[in-house]
Amino acid sequence: MSERLIRILSDALPQLLEKFVTMTIPLTVLSFLLALVISVAVAMIQYADVKGLRLLCRGYIWIIRCTPLLVQLYLVFYGLPSLGIVLDAFPTAVLVFGVNEGAYMAETMRGALEAVPAGQMEAGYCAGLSYWSIMGHVVLPQAFRTAFPGLSNSLISMVKGTSLASVITVTEMFRQAVVINGRVYESLALYTEVALIYLVFCSLLTLLQRWGEKKLNVYGGVR
Amino acid sequence: MLQVKDVYKSFEGKGQEVLRGVSLHVNKGDVTAILGPSGSGKTTLLRCINFLERADSGTMIFDGQTYDMHRVPKDQIRRIRKKTAFVFQNYNLFLNQTVLNNVTLGLTSGRKVPREEAETRAMQALRRVGMAEKAAAYPGSLSGGQQQRVSIARAIAAEPELIYFDEPTSALDPELIGEVLSVMRELAQDGMTMLVVTHEMEFARHVSSQVVFMEQGVVVESGPSEAFFEAPKTERSRAFIRSILGQHEIR
Ligand SMILES: Nc1ncnc2c1ncn2[C@@H]1O[C@H](COP(=O)(O)OP(=O)(O)OP(=O)(O)O)[C@@H](O)[C@H]1O
Ligand SMILES: [Mg+2]
Numbered sequence: 001m002s003e004r005l006i007r008i009l010s011d012a013l014p015q016l017l018e019k020f021v022t023m024t025i026p027l028t029v030l031s032f033l034l035a036l037v038i039s040v041a042v043a044m045i046q047y048a049d050v051k052g053l054r055l056l057c058r059g060y061i062w063i064i065r066c067t068p069l070l071v072q073l074y075l076v077f078y079g080l081p082s083l084g085i086v087l088d089a090f091p092t093a094v095l096v097f098g099v100n101e102g103a104y105m106a107e108t109m110r111g112a113l114e115a116v117p118a119g120q121m122e123a124g125y126c127a128g129l130s131y132w133s134i135m136g137h138v139v140l141p142q143a144f145r146t147a148f149p150g151l152s153n154s155l156i157s158m159v160k161g162t163s164l165a166s167v168i169t170v171t172e173m174f175r176q177a178v179v180i181n182g183r184v185y186e187s188l189a190l191y192t193e194v195a196l197i198y199l200v201f202c203s204l205l206t207l208l209q210r211w212g213e214k215k216l217n218v219y220g221g222v223r
Numbered sequence: 224m225l226q227v228k229d230v231y232k233s234f235e236g237k238g239q240e241v242l243r244g245v246s247l248h249v250n251k252g253d254v255t256a257i258l259g260p261s262g263s264g265k266t267t268l269l270r271c272i273n274f275l276e277r278a279d280s281g282t283m284i285f286d287g288q289t290y291d292m293h294r295v296p297k298d299q300i301r302r303i304r305k306k307t308a309f310v311f312q313n314y315n316l317f318l319n320q321t322v323l324n325n326v327t328l329g330l331t332s333g334r335k336v337p338r339e340e341a342e343t344r345a346m347q348a349l350r351r352v353g354m355a356e357k358a359a360a361y362p363g364s365l366s367g368g369q370q371q372r373v374s375i376a377r378a379i380a381a382e383p384e385l386i387y388f389d390e391p392t393s394a395l396d397p398e399l400i401g402e403v404l405s406v407m408r409e410l411a412q413d414g415m416t417m418l419v420v421t422h423e424m425e426f427a428r429h430v431s432s433q434v435v436f437m438e439q440g441v442v443v444e445s446g447p448s449e450a451f452f453e454a455p456k457t458e459r460s461r462a463f464i465r466s467i468l469g470q471h472e473i474r
Contacts, residue, residue, distance in 0.1 A: 122315065125275070128381060
């Protein structure tokens with residue numbers, strides 16, 4: 001590797017990491033939290049079979065899952081202003097990523113809720129518990145354990161997915177790399193560097209997932 | 224204490240009615256065994272009585288109050304359930320909670336008993352079924368017999384007026400049935416009111432005081448257990464007793 005290249009890459013590294021920490025991670029965390037709230041609500045509405053709302057939830061999941069994320073980003077950021085709705089780039093990204101991943105995570109959560117044996121709910125009722133305390137103490141904790149690998153998947157995919165925010169002018173890590181590359185023209189090296197940062201971080205998340213699964217496993221197998 | 228009258232129930236998509244006018248009467252301290260061949264509607268009856276299923280029609284008198292079983296509102300259902308307990312065939316312990324929490328949850332969350340008192344009562348109940356030393360274990364690590372005993376502890380800790388059992392020993396390996404039955408026998412001797420769906424003829428004959436024999440959604444015969452086993456009134460009861468006792472002798 002030439003000295004020039006080494007210098008370019010080592011100069012780029014702190015700038016990339018800075019954007020990673022100040023943009024990519026906050027974007028991921030906020031979007032994921034939004035997605036989590038949406039998904040739990042949407043899954044619980046379907047689980048409880050709330051008439052009317054249920055149909056709304058299916059419609060939401062249908063539309064989100066059957067249109068591209070990129071198109072959704074463009075629609076909100078470039079399309080909505082013509083209706084007078086103007087949002088900054090960062091909030092737009094949080095909103096779109098959250099709403100988008102929320103649909104997938106809602107399906108993960110719904111599957112997990114449905115996998116909780118019906119007898120758990122019935123036993124709760126017979127023990128004199130209310131619907132909400134059964135949900136809180138029994139059904140949701142079990143569902144979260146089942147959903148955990150799927151939700152981890154969503155989180156990891158979201159870390160990388162935030163790079164799409166670059167197309168609506170959010171300068172997260174990937175866009176920073178594009179900007180630097182505009183000065184130095186070292187696509188192969190720079191984008192490899194970016195890829196490696198994603199790789200390292202997502203590997204950490206993978207380890208974290210494995211640790212979390214062990215933690216959640218305290219109560220052993222389901223008989 | 225509990226009386227149900229003319230309970231009817233059919234399931235969607237199934238033409239035949241599963242319960243066709245079932246009535247029964249349970250007095251305080253009674254241990255009533257519900258007997259009958261598979262598919263006769265015993266489980267469905269218990270589930271209707273505890274509102275896990277909605278009866279199509281029927282009247283229930285519990286603690287002097289009369290309820291239309293088809294239309295009881297949710298808050299009243301919950302009030303009735305707090306005075307009763309249910310022991311399931313497959314235990315249905317809360318899988319993510321320890322044995323102790325399985326017993327306390329209905330007290331702390333369901334009945335607003337303070338945590339400390341709930342734990343004292345739970346430990347008493349667990350001692351009664353011989354499961355106190357497993358208080359910190361999770362249900363998944365227990366044998367079926369142990370799980371069922373915990374589920375009985377969960378039932379009695381709530382100090383219910385009446386406990387329903389739906390074939391509490393049918394999911395158990397033969398060598399584990401005895402430990403559960405003996406816990407139930409002690410409960411009966413202590414005066415607990417119990418309504419028990421069972422295929423255990425020993426229990427029906429010697430522990431229960433009343434028998435309700437069902438077939439195809441109707442009560443064929445009911446009365447004191449002695450009389451039922453010594454001098455069954457109907458040909459159907461005679462045939463049932465013969466077939467069941469026959470099986471047992473073989474085992
Ligand atoms: N949820 C349901 N949906 C449709 N049919 C049902 C349902 N539950 C019970 N049935 C039907 O109702 C009838 C009575 O069932 P039930 O479980 O009450 O019988 P049981 O007397 O408890 O039998 P077993 O001794 O085998 O437990 C059966 O024909 C069964 O197929
Ligand atoms: Mg049954």
